[in-house]
Each structure stands twice: as structure tokens, then as C-alpha cells.
Amino acid sequence: MTTEWTANNERELVEDRSLRRFLPQDERVIFALLLGVVFAALVLPPLFFLAKGALTVTADGVTRFSLERFTRILAERGIWTSALNSVLFALGSAVLAILIGGVNAWLVERTDTPFKPLAYLTTIISLGTPYVLYTSAWLLLLARSGPINSWYREVTGETGVLINVYGLGGMILIEGLLWSPLVFLLLGSTLRNFNPELEEAARMSGAGTFDTIRRITMRLSLPSILALAMLVFIRSIEAFEVPALVGLPGRVHVLTTDIYDLMHRTMPPDIGSASTLSLVLLGVVAVLLYYYGRMTRNAEKFATITGKSFRPNKLALGWMRYPAAAILVLNFLLLLVLPILILVWASLLPFYQTVRSSAFRLLTFENYARVFESDRYLYLLGNTFLIAIVTATVVMSLTAVAAWLTVRRVPGAKALDQLGTVPLVFPGIVLGVGVMQLFLQVPIGIYGTIWIIVWAFVINYLPYGTRYSFAGMLQVHRELEEAAAISGASPFTGFRRVVMPLLAPSLIAGWLFIFLLATRVLALPVLLSGPSSQTMAVAMFDLWSNGQGPELAALGLLWSLAMTTIALIFYFFARRSGVGMYGQA
Amino acid sequence: MSHGAARVFARAWLASLCLLAVAALSHPARAADAALIAAAKKEGQLTWYTTQIINQFARPAAEAFEKKYGIKVNYVRANSNEVALRVLNEGRARNMQADVFDGTTATASLKKEGLVAKWLPDNVSRLPKEYVDQEGYWVATNLYVLTPGYNTELVKKGSEPRTFQDLLDPKYKGKLVWNSTSSSSAAPGFVAVVLASMGEEKGTAYLRELAKQNVAGLAVAARQVLDQVIAGEYAIALNIFNNHAVISAAKGAPVDWIPMQPALGVLSVISVTKDAPHPNAGRLFLEFLISEEGQKIYRAADYLPVDPNVPPKDLSLRPDGEKFKVVFKTPEEIDREMPRWTQLYQSIFR
Numbered sequence: 001m002t003t004e005w006t007a008n009n010e011r012e013l014v015e016d017r018s019l020r021r022f023l024p025q026d027e028r029v030i031f032a033l034l035l036g037v038v039f040a041a042l043v044l045p046p047l048f049f050l051a052k053g054a055l056t057v058t059a060d061g062v063t064r065f066s067l068e069r070f071t072r073i074l075a076e077r078g079i080w081t082s083a084l085n086s087v088l089f090a091l092g093s094a095v096l097a098i099l100i101g102g103v104n105a106w107l108v109e110r111t112d113t114p115f116k117p118l119a120y121l122t123t124i125i126s127l128g129t130p131y132v133l134y135t136s137a138w139l140l141l142l143a144r145s146g147p148i149n150s151w152y153r154e155v156t157g158e159t160g161v162l163i164n165v166y167g168l169g170g171m172i173l174i175e176g177l178l179w180s181p182l183v184f185l186l187l188g189s190t191l192r193n194f195n196p197e198l199e200e201a202a203r204m205s206g207a208g209t210f211d212t213i214r215r216i217t218m219r220l221s222l223p224s225i226l227a228l229a230m231l232v233f234i235r236s237i238e239a240f241e242v243p244a245l246v247g248l249p250g251r252v253h254v255l256t257t258d259i260y261d262l263m264h265r266t267m268p269p270d271i272g273s274a275s276t277l278s279l280v281l282l283g284v285v286a287v288l289l290y291y292y293g294r295m296t297r298n299a300e301k302f303a304t305i306t307g308k309s310f311r312p313n314k315l316a317l318g319w320m321r322y323p324a325a326a327i328l329v330l331n332f333l334l335l336l337v338l339p340i341l342i343l344v345w346a347s348l349l350p351f352y353q354t355v356r357s358s359a360f361r362l363l364t365f366e367n368y369a370r371v372f373e374s375d376r377y378l379y380l381l382g383n384t385f386l387i388a389i390v391t392a393t394v395v396m397s398l399t400a401v402a403a404w405l406t407v408r409r410v411p412g413a414k415a416l417d418q419l420g421t422v423p424l425v426f427p428g429i430v431l432g433v434g435v436m437q438l439f440l441q442v443p444i445g446i447y448g449t450i451w452i453i454v455w456a457f458v459i460n461y462l463p464y465g466t467r468y469s470f471a472g473m474l475q476v477h478r479e480l481e482e483a484a485a486i487s488g489a490s491p492f493t494g495f496r497r498v499v500m501p502l503l504a505p506s507l508i509a510g511w512l513f514i515f516l517l518a519t520r521v522l523a524l525p526v527l528l529s530g531p532s533s534q535t536m537a538v539a540m541f542d543l544w545s546n547g548q549g550p551e552l553a554a555l556g557l558l559w560s561l562a563m564t565t566i567a568l569i570f571y572f573f574a575r576r577s578g579v580g581m582y583g584q585a
Numbered sequence: 586m587s588h589g590a591a592r593v594f595a596r597a598w599l600a601s602l603c604l605l606a607v608a609a610l611s612h613p614a615r616a617a618d619a620a621l622i623a624a625a626k627k628e629g630q631l632t633w634y635t636t637q638i639i640n641q642f643a644r645p646a647a648e649a650f651e652k653k654y655g656i657k658v659n660y661v662r663a664n665s666n667e668v669a670l671r672v673l674n675e676g677r678a679r680n681m682q683a684d685v686f687d688g689t690t691a692t693a694s695l696k697k698e699g700l701v702a703k704w705l706p707d708n709v710s711r712l713p714k715e716y717v718d719q720e721g722y723w724v725a726t727n728l729y730v731l732t733p734g735y736n737t738e739l740v741k742k743g744s745e746p747r748t749f750q751d752l753l754d755p756k757y758k759g760k761l762v763w764n765s766t767s768s769s770s771a772a773p774g775f776v777a778v779v780l781a782s783m784g785e786e787k788g789t790a791y792l793r794e795l796a797k798q799n800v801a802g803l804a805v806a807a808r809q810v811l812d813q814v815i816a817g818e819y820a821i822a823l824n825i826f827n828n829h830a831v832i833s834a835a836k837g838a839p840v841d842w843i844p845m846q847p848a849l850g851v852l853s854v855i856s857v858t859k860d861a862p863h864p865n866a867g868r869l870f871l872e873f874l875i876s877e878e879g880q881k882i883y884r885a886a887d888y889l890p891v892d893p894n895v896p897p898k899d900l901s902l903r904p905d906g907e908k909f910k911v912v913f914k915t916p917e918e919i920d921r922e923m924p925r926w927t928q929l930y931q932s933i934f935r
Contacts, residue, residue, distance in 0.1 A: 077931060077932075077935060078935065140816075143816070143818050144817075144818055145816055145817035145818050240804075243804075244803060244804035244805055245803065245805065248765060248801070248802055248803055248804055249762075249801040249802075249803060253935075257804050260766065260804055261765070261766060261767060261804070261927075261931075264666065264766050264767045264768065265767040265923065265924055265927050266694070266923075266924070267665070267666070267669055267690045267691055267693070267694045267920055267923075268666065268669035268670050268673050268691060268694055268695075269666045269669070269670060271670075350836045350837055350838075351815055351833055351836050351837065351838035352812065352815060352816045353816070353817075354816065354817055362837065374640075433670060433674065436670075436671070436674050437674055437678065440674055440675060440677075440678030440680045441678050443680065447680070447682070448682055526663055526667060527663070527667050527670065527671070529661065530659075530661060530682070531632055531659030531660065531661050532659070534661075538662065539639075542638060542639055542662055544809075545664060545806050545808060545809070546638045546641070546808060547808040547809065547811060547812045547829065547833070549812055
């Protein structure tokens, strides 16, 4: 790292000796150090509890080092089949999510396809919808007794099913769909801020449209695509609900369902087993990160926001506009209309019934009435909002500075990026227990308050913030700051006045994403909330575990409506600031 | 202690003695209560970690208690695992927040960790002895009876399987479902009841036959398994809480439960924590839930009370020991035997 930096520095010196005076490296180093301490304080305690849980056993009150858990996990029946399934599932989901999200992002940002607002609407609403609701919606649609299969039986007179969702294919389909809005959002911001000169150069040199996309556009988006693929891959390896509800009935076991079994064989749950698997996962992720780091080493190559003004050109598709529009409409139907329709249907029933004429007489607004009558939800709303706003703001502030320091190769800053990515491997329950133990032993009075949830959320979402900020930062060429430095600005003035505004779209997108995630994730608040810090997630979990699916659907839909309104407002602002900054139409 | 303070103390002590004496004279049996109530009121609040559903039971119970004693109940709802984790971590960190906690299996392991107080109110003496821990750490508040449940549109009422043997009928192949986790309300609980009623050898042979039916295993709660049956994904759930079927059927859902013999009985037990921050309020609350008044709240929520004088709303839900037999497993038995049941389930059905 140091040699690289020195080499870099030498080059700068050769390029322009006077620059050295304006870019005092040490000032930024202090910041990197401070930020390093903050990151370490956040990430290391849960990591410590993870390692402790995985590598020690306690017998008769004595705790000792042991690899017993590793051998026990490796000896589990069918663990290797499960591992293979996990990898296939994660790979499939990542590819599908990138494909759907990527194609949509490209069509929307770089072509003249009609119906673009549909894509934004789809993304924003789906980001505001709780996962548990989304997963059940698609499952309701595709299940054996779901509308698609029942109609197939009615039409053909068959007794079987048209689509068998229970299996690896169904798991990948649902998980891939679940993650595609995230891909759309992040790839979209990459593609929007694209310098078209390189594409124009390619076309002038005789490359066709397809070749230009393949050799220029795709290549320049590679860091974003890889970062996202990795994100979806890791999250899918850790996913539990989809494998439990969709995989297991088809006898497809994955690591998370196995570990869930293993953990719950004893009471209280065996956190050590979950920690062991997480540690293995940490190893895998470290390897992935290493290669990812190598691929994006020469980050400047990917910088597309430079000092020159530009206007990304939109490809005229000609007659291809119609099939392109069809893709957007299909995506809109699949990701938004169908799940929402089935949820509306579910929310109007006293108990769930598949879509059929005989169930229409049951329809009732009782579920909505119950949600509105309960004053508890209002109080939960306040708590949930406060937690989400603080979490998103803290995460994006920390990671924006970290990404800047990392991309500008400030010594030691690489560690920030790595630390910021570590929490990806914490399963919710391991992180929850780690944070819980920390604040039971460090009595600063936040146990049982909403602030312990904020703390856990900040750790949990650090990787997302890091990815958003990093991907945004990669696009900002250093020449802009250098211009500021030459005009006499300190590095921090440069960051504040030049980098931050350019980074704003990525930061706002990240903020929004984390805000929406923090309002709908179940596992952490359920474990960490105290009597006076209950959140909406706890209420949803209560409904979910009590079979009040229809009331959950009603609450969830109202919730999504509120979230979508907020998301739309923010998106509007983000777009507006984007218009101001890049002169885009 | 200063002279003034000593005098105040002495007076207060005398006063409380008098109060006790009066209480003892007027209601001999309620003597302990008066002292407990006074001490509890002084504490003013308590924290209850519960597995009970908030709007069905936790909130009505807390409100009734607050109304009666003016003591605030702070409840935190989570499932058994999370309740156990919280109590365990708080106890190990010597920073106990909970005063009272309930659940079906967590108590046994927390007892081993020394985190449960050895205390039971006097009013437990009227309960059947299998509902009270002989060592004095827990008392059951309500019963869960685990039976199969079925979708009445997919399996006609009257033709439903009545015995374990009926479940082996080839027409049910691929239509059976259960929860695949290590829980008494999951496959291992069903294994337990089969072993208990048929013995090891015959029971194992039966389970091998059942495995040929391709029973779908879901790693979700028993309640969600039943919901899938109601939605029509599967015809029969093998091991559900029978009151869940009744609650859903009352809303018009096409579901019923089967009194298959014997069924598995599980106790929902409640305890006061060791080193509870509000021990007296906690004790008073526990006593309240066990009292006839408290038991009626369970009844109102369609649960099965333990008090023999408070029958459940639907009488058939409760095993009578004659027509409807149940194998009861205590938290200790479940804690001890769960690994064996799970092992057997895994080796036969995976």
C-alpha cells in the first residue's frame, strides 16, 4: 500500500511540483485515522463476539479454545450439498438481479425508451415494501394453490401445476426479483453520470452500437456491476426466508436453513454455530473482496465525472423502442402490479384464500379498520422513523468521507473500505447478540433504548453506505479537487465544496436505500428493542408469527404507501439537484 | 443512622407490623398478599418478557393488572428463542432487566444457568400438580395441545384421518406438511408423541413408513405452517396448536383440528427472574396471571387455562384424559430429549 502511494506521489510530483504544496497528505491521514477508530469501534466488537462464539466452547463454567464447532458443522448430514445449493442460489440470484436491474437501468438512463417513469415507480415502491411482505406476495402468486396454477388447472382440466415454485429455480427467481431494484438504482446512477466521449470515440472509430455497449459502456460500469453482484451474492448466501419458504418444501437445503436447524436444536439458541458459519463466510468474502480490490485498483480509469462538461447521450433505438418499452412494462407488472394486487386481495380477506369467485363474498375492510383503530401504530411510527433517519444520516456521512479517502489513496484508508464491508457477513442474530453483549457490559445506558437499535443498524448498513459512496466516488476525477487545491482550497474545503456536491446523487440514493431498509428489517429490532423502544418491525413480526397475514398485508400496504411518498419526495429532490449539477435533461 | 431517621424507620416498621396484623386477622389466607402488594406498589412497575401475542393476550393482561394494582407493566414480545437469549445475556452480564418471563422451553435451560428465582405463589396449590414445577421454579399459565389440523375443502369433514395409521394412506402423499425445526411444535414433537405411544421400535418403524409420504418440512413457526394449510398449499399439517385452528375457523377459515390419540401437551410456563429489578411487582404479576381472574383472560383469548375451575371456551380443546388423551412433556423433559427426537427426525426424513 505504502509503496503504491509513494509511487503515485512521485508521479504527481513529476507532473506538477507545485501541487505538492497544496495537497498536504498528513492532514487527510489524521482524518483517516479518526475515521478508522470510529469504524473499528463499530465493527470490531461484534467481530470479537463472532470469533469468540465460533472458537470457544463452554463446559462446566469453563470456557476454552476449540475447533469443535467447525468439525461438528462439517459432519452435518448433507452439509456439502447445502453449500453447493447455497452457491448456486446466490450466483443465480446475483446474475438475475444484475440482468433485470442492469437492462432496466440502461434502457432508462441511456436510451430514448418510452415509459421510463414506470421503472422509477417500480423501484421506489418496491424499496419501500417490507421483504417479508414481498416474499409472501410472490409465493402467493406462484404457489401450488396460487392464482396462476389454479387458473391453469381450470383452463386445462389438469390436476398438476404449471409452475412448480418449490425448488432452486423458484428460489432464484424470487430472490433475484427482490434485489433487482437495488441494482437498478445504483447502476442507474453510474450510467447517468457517464462521460459519453469514450462511447463517441468508439463509434467514430467504426464500432457498432452493440460493440460500443460491450466494449465501452459495460467495461466502464464494471466496478459498479461487480460491487453489486458481490453484494447480492453475499446477501443471498445469508438469506433465510426465501430458502425456508420456497426451497425446503422442494427439499432444497441451503447453509442458512441447516444452520437454523443446528442453532435451534438447543435452548437457548446455539449462537456459536451461527458464528462458525459466519466465520467461514467471512473467509469467502475476504477472498472475493481481494479480487474485487484488484479489479478496481486503477480506479481513475473508471472516473467518468471530470472537469469537462458533458451531456450523456441517449441512444435512439428506432423501432427497437417498442420491445424496449415492453421490457419496462413487463418489469413494472412483475415487480409491482402483480405483488401489490395479490397483497390488496389478501388484505381484504379475514383469512387468506386464493383468488377465486367464492372468496369474493368474504371481502372486508376490517383489517384496515383494525390498523387505523390501534393507537399503538402511531407511536411505533415515530420510533421507527427516528431510528431510520439517524441511521441513514450517520452511515452516509461516515462512508462518504471514507470513500473519498479510499479512492484518493490516503495511506491506511484502504482499511476503512475493508472494515466497512466486514458487517456484510454478520447474520442478523449474531450481530444482535454481539451488540447486546457489548452494551450489557459497557453500561452507558443505551441498552433497551432505541439507540442500541441505531447502533446495530449503523453497523449493519455500513457496507451498503460504503458501496454507494465508493461507486459514486470512483466517478469523480481527481482533477476537480486539484483545481480547487490550486485555487487555494484545503483538502477538506475541496471535499466539502467540490466532491460532496458531485457525490450528492449517490449519497442521497444511499441514504434513501438505508432509510427504507432500516424501516422494514425485522430481525435486529425484535432482538434489541426494549419496553419503550418498540418499532414497526416488531409489530409486523408479531402479526407474521401469529398468522395474521391479512392484517399484516393491510398494515404493510399502508406502510409502503407512506414510505413511497417519502421516497418519491427524496427522489424528486435528488433528481432536481442532479439536473442542476450535470445539466441533464 | 441518625436519630431522626431511626425514629421514622421504627415508626414505619411498627405501622407495617400493625397493618400486617390487621390484614392477618381479617383475611388469614391473604396475609402474604398484603405485604406483597405494598412492596410491589412501592416498586411501581415491572418488565415482562413474553411470548404471548400482544393484542390477543399481553396487552389485555397488562391493562387488567395496571387497573387493579396501579402498577405499570412494560412488556416486550419476542419468540421463545429471543426471550431466552435476552434473559441469558442480561443474566450473564449481571444486568437483569426482566422481572418475569414466559415460554415453553426456555425456562429449563435458564434454570440450569441459575437465572430463575425459586419462588411460587400460594395460589398454585389449587392447580393439578403436573402444571407446577416440583422444584418450585415455574408454574404453567396455559396449555398448548398439539394435534394435526386439516383444510376442510381439500379433505372432507368426516373423512379426515383419525389415527396415525390413517396418515399412511397413499392419497395423502405429498399433501402433508410440518415445521422442520427443533421445536415441540415441529416434526420432533410429532416424533416424541409417536415414540411415547408406540414405543421405540414400533414408533421408529412407523416413522419410516411416514417418510414415504414425502412430508414437506418448513423452517417456519407452527402457526405459519397452519396458514399454508388454510391457503390450500397442503391438505394436512401434522403438528399444530389446536386452538389456532379454532381461532381461524371462528373467522370462517376452512380448517379444523383432529383429536388424534394421543396428542402432545406442552406447558407455557412463567417464572420470576433471579435478581429481578422489581421482584415484588414481578411476583404479584405472576400471582395475578395464575389467579382465577388472570386465568379468565387466557380463556377470553381462546387459550387453554390451567385452572380446573376456568374451562376453555371450546371444551373439546382440552384433553379430558379419557376420550382425548395427551402426553404431557415438561420444559425439563423437552430440554433433555429434544436432541434425540431431532436426531431421529433428521435421520429418517432428510
